[in-house]
Amino acid sequence: MAAKPVKKVVLAYSGGLDTSIILKWLQTEYGAEVITFTADLGQGEEIEPARAKALAAGVKPENIFIEDVREEFVRDFVFPMFRANTVYEGQYLLGTSIARPLIAKKQIEIARKMGADAVSHGATGKGNDQVRFELGYYGLEPDIHVIAPWREWDFKSREALLDFAEKHQIQIAKDKRGEAPFSVDANLLHSSSEGKVLEDPAVEAPEFVHMRTIAPEDAPDKPTVITIDFEKGDPVAIDGVKLSPAALLTKLNELGRDNGVGRLDLVENRFVGMKSRGVYETPGGTILLAAHRGIESITLDRGAMHLKDELMPKYAELVYNGFWFTPEREMLQAAIDYSQAKVAGQVRVKLYKGNVTVIGRSSPYSLYDQDLVTFEEGKVAYDHRDAGGFIKLNALRLRVLAKRDQRGG
Numbered sequence: 410m411a412a413k414p415v416k417k418v419v420l421a422y423s424g425g426l427d428t429s430i431i432l433k434w435l436q437t438e439y440g441a442e443v444i445t446f447t448a449d450l451g452q453g454e455e456i457e458p459a460r461a462k463a464l465a466a467g468v469k470p471e472n473i474f475i476e477d478v479r480e481e482f483v484r485d486f487v488f489p490m491f492r493a494n495t496v497y498e499g500q501y502l503l504g505t506s507i508a509r510p511l512i513a514k515k516q517i518e519i520a521r522k523m524g525a526d527a528v529s530h531g532a533t534g535k536g537n538d539q540v541r542f543e544l545g546y547y548g549l550e551p552d553i554h555v556i557a558p559w560r561e562w563d564f565k566s567r568e569a570l571l572d573f574a575e576k577h578q579i580q581i582a583k584d585k586r587g588e589a590p591f592s593v594d595a596n597l598l599h600s601s602s603e604g605k606v607l608e609d610p611a612v613e614a615p616e617f618v619h620m621r622t623i624a625p626e627d628a629p630d631k632p633t634v635i636t637i638d639f640e641k642g643d644p645v646a647i648d649g650v651k652l653s654p655a656a657l658l659t660k661l662n663e664l665g666r667d668n669g670v671g672r673l674d675l676v677e678n679r680f681v682g683m684k685s686r687g688v689y690e691t692p693g694g695t696i697l698l699a700a701h702r703g704i705e706s707i708t709l710d711r712g713a714m715h716l717k718d719e720l721m722p723k724y725a726e727l728v729y730n731g732f733w734f735t736p737e738r739e740m741l742q743a744a745i746d747y748s749q750a751k752v753a754g755q756v757r758v759k760l761y762k763g764n765v766t767v768i769g770r771s772s773p774y775s776l777y778d779q780d781l782v783t784f785e786e787g788k789v790a791y792d793h794r795d796a797g798g799f800i801k802l803n804a805l806r807l808r809v810l811a812k813r814d815q816r817g818g
Contacts, residue, residue, distance in 0.1 A: 417525035424459030451597025483654035504599025510733035513545025541731030548734035621690035625669030625763030642749030665692020703767035
């Protein structure tokens, strides 16, 4: 039983089996009034059925919150992350990680509005999401009571959960009667699949696991070429057509899907200390990352670009581990955003059988000077002879070291 009395709790509610069981468990074990929050993050499935399921579970109509947060998600979370070219452990574009702080933020807003004294989530005790949700809660509302059912209840197996569901007349989909072949998380940025048929990292993922992309070998034999316009580091148009953040990422997802772009089979290091294997699909994000680096290549000074690349792994680690609402992430964000003031222009990208290739870039703020780099005689103030002194100055310490070693020999 609960150690602390709870009157109202805001549950991150998908309407699926696990969170439906959690909803009833909160009512029976805590005797709490449950408020549900369901976010449309672009997961690609209807979310309105969650309302009917919550009503059927006894949730008051005024306690059911369903919100389309796709624009906020892309504008305030995805795009800021991509300004940093954020990649975790060299490959992962952080699709699951970046959605959690937004859900936590919305839950806290609802808790304040409704006078709730607790929040709850459906993350398991082995994963990263429990950390991400709860760091978000505490970072925004330090004294909030957090209920993490997977760390509290006595259910020892999936069968025990199903028995609880049947006892309380919670609808069970037919494919939920046994063990699911794998678990899926999805939003507008990506889909991720983990567990069961994917648990052996030596075995190739079955094709049916992939949700967002066709197989690269099945993609068209003719490449697709697009242009992406940027302003202050953010994409604003595709092929000259201005689009909102969510609409633009949706379009990139479609283009990536049709060309087999964005698949990743990864073994990653979880924050909680174990390794896990996941299959990720981030079609639009994969295109965006390549295009953003393309426009930065001609608009960012070498020092700024290299410093960004040094800061990025730390930024990625903060996002992955759930430290979005922290001063260190905000400090890094301020530096990154400052660097993007003149990251504007157009990038031409070729998509072909799983590959993304930047084939052109232009900007009114370009630092690329063709007269400087040409091998032909130009009208520039670059004297080849100056390079000799430059090299000797940079070689000075190496010459001193070499002479010392020669003496020692």
